[in-house]
Amino acid sequence: TTAPAATVPAAQAGSSYDLVASKGKGFAVGALMSAQPVYVLFDPQCPHCGRLWQAALPLHNKVKFVWIPISFNPTKSLPQGAALLSAANPVDTMTAHEQSLLAGTGGMAASADVPEEIKQAINNNTQLLNQLGVDSVPFLLGKHRKTGDIVSFNGAMETAALANLLGVE
Known part of the structure; x- marks a missing residue:
């Protein structure tokens, strides 16, 4: 099943998109x-985020995604988010991490020694999620390819539904 569309009021949607674009720190x-990136705020320990990652993979040839790690669980999510932010190849690293997470093995092993700059960036991302009034992840913000309208969604979805939400064929 899919989650309902996020409840960001239309008047706030544009400013929310611009806020995430300017304040979020993630990997593209x-x-x-x-020219129209799609922003995904996610927690590295979230299985729904892993499902959305897998659904987004087939769209990589058409869509720029910026994955912005937040941390609901500082013990595991923060180090994993830091490892993803500093990965030389984020696609391979995130894919392996999500496969491990969805297989029930907890995701990648990551050092608890997180550089202060990256720790602050992830904490700021978490505050950004709260500032948006969103309390669960994954949270996606993008622009519909055909209409230019801001679209948002909370939760995982299949590839076809994601493509439809974003106006991508």
Whole structure:
């Protein structure tokens, strides 16, 4: 089943998109030259986030995704988010991490020794999620490819539903 669309009021949607674009710190994957990035706030320990990652993979040739780690669980999520932010190849690292997480093995092993700058970035991302009034992840914000309207969604979805939400064929 899919979660309901997020409840960001239409008047706030544009400012929410701009806020995440300017304040969120994440890693970009997919069609990196795309002028309309899709932002995904996620917790590295969230299985729904792993499902959304898998659903987004087939769209990487058409869509630029910026995955923004937050931390609901500082013991595990913070080190894993830091490892993902500093990965040389974020697609391979995130794919392996999500496969491990969804297989029930907890995701990647990550050092608890997180550089202060990265720790602060993830803490700021978590505050950003709270500032948006959103209390669960994954939370996606993007622009519909055809209409330019801001779209948002809370939860996992299948590839076809994600493509439809974003106006991608």
